[in-house]
Amino acid sequence: MSGFIQGIGRQQDTLLPERLDDYIAEDNTVRVIDVFVDSLPLINLGFSTIPSHTGRPGYHPSVLLKLYVYGYLNRIQSSRRLEREAQRNVEVMWLLERLTPDFKTIADFRKNNAKAIKNVCREFVLLSKRIGLLDTDCVAIDGSKFKAVNNADRAFSKAKIERRRQKIDESINDYLDEIKRADRHDTKESRNTIIQLQKRLAKVREEAKRLEFLEAELLESPDRQLSLTDPDARIMATRGRSSVMVGYNVQTAVDATNHLIVAHEVTNVGNDRSQLSNIAIQANEVLQHDDLCVLADKGYYKGEEILACKEANITTYLPRTKTSNSRAAGLYDRSEFIYDSENDEYTCPANQILSRRHRSVEQGKKIDTYYASAPVCRACRKKEHCTTGEHRRIRRWEHEEVLDELDKRMANEPTRMQTRRCTVEHPFGTIKHWMGHTHFQMKTMNRVSTEMSLHVLSYNLKRVISILGVNELIEAITNKSYA
């Protein structure tokens, strides 16, 4: 090895013993974790800091919290791996002051402090706001599906049970036919075949019984789904190559300037249609903006949600979903009928007036119906492009003006959707990459939410470090007047 850089001999004594602190550079991220966790009001956030008076003393919550923040920041999420890191990783030794909790203690901490960990995540968002990184008036909202521990084979919907039952029925019929055929020959070989087939048939019948039992259980669940490993996970459609997955739908609101995650929520609803106002209001609780602007994609388009945002002084930008049956049938689209709010009437492409005729209530929404009289439409030369019925009916929700205003905003500011795309895709991509494109470690909604909070905290922490740098962030955390 001569001619190469030489290491220091393992048995070599040092005159001045090295300190653990010497191994941790001044701008090491682990120093931020240390300062941040030490600055937290742990009791207010929901951690128990009272030592038990009996048995062996436990670990202070700040020790285990530091370990988890370090773990999620460095793609180490499992409690067993964190236990190992505490024993061999110099950064963790420094962070925990050489404490080495066992995996059970580590796992229990995450399990038992769900709410407090979520509060820590929120506390970092508030810190980012205090230091001026969340002065934005605009957030982009998006949802992404994350895999649950639950295997797809252990999740059932009504349609899936139906498909399986059909296959089982086919298998039973096939086995019965084969047994019949084998029964025609009275040989030793055929008798053996029959015994084998009967064994397989019994197994298939057992599976049919299990399916019946699962179906009964499934019918009791409100959304007609059943997951055996993680009861809260749901079968969801995805845009990826495998079109369905068993998992959770995670919603985030990301600020359009620094791309920090302002609010997040884990749901087990397979679509985004009812999520807009909830996550937008959560984001505004943090940002406290008088007229927050929210960008979302068409999957969030739902009148009631857009109205709820308006009532909370939140301005929405999202494209209308194009589900017009008329256009598909080659007839005039609804947008070609112009509404006159003063007179409460529509003008059709043939310049005729469609008056309000009656009001009905559909799924809790008050809907008005407008149409011209039958003789007017009958005499119209454009009728073949307009309707196949007696007259064309236009339906209007009582709060339709909210949607009309949204359409105008979208037409006036077409670049908003580009901003949305550039803002929301980065955080989900990064978090999934850190997770290693695998599933959550924990089961059930509450615990999965805790895990997501740790991911979001790590994402935000890394993002702020890349904007400010380690030393400035430490200065911001320790100096309350920093801005």
Ligand code: SF4
């Ligand atoms: S059919 Fe009736 S509603 Fe349609 S364009 Fe003619 S007059 Fe107007």
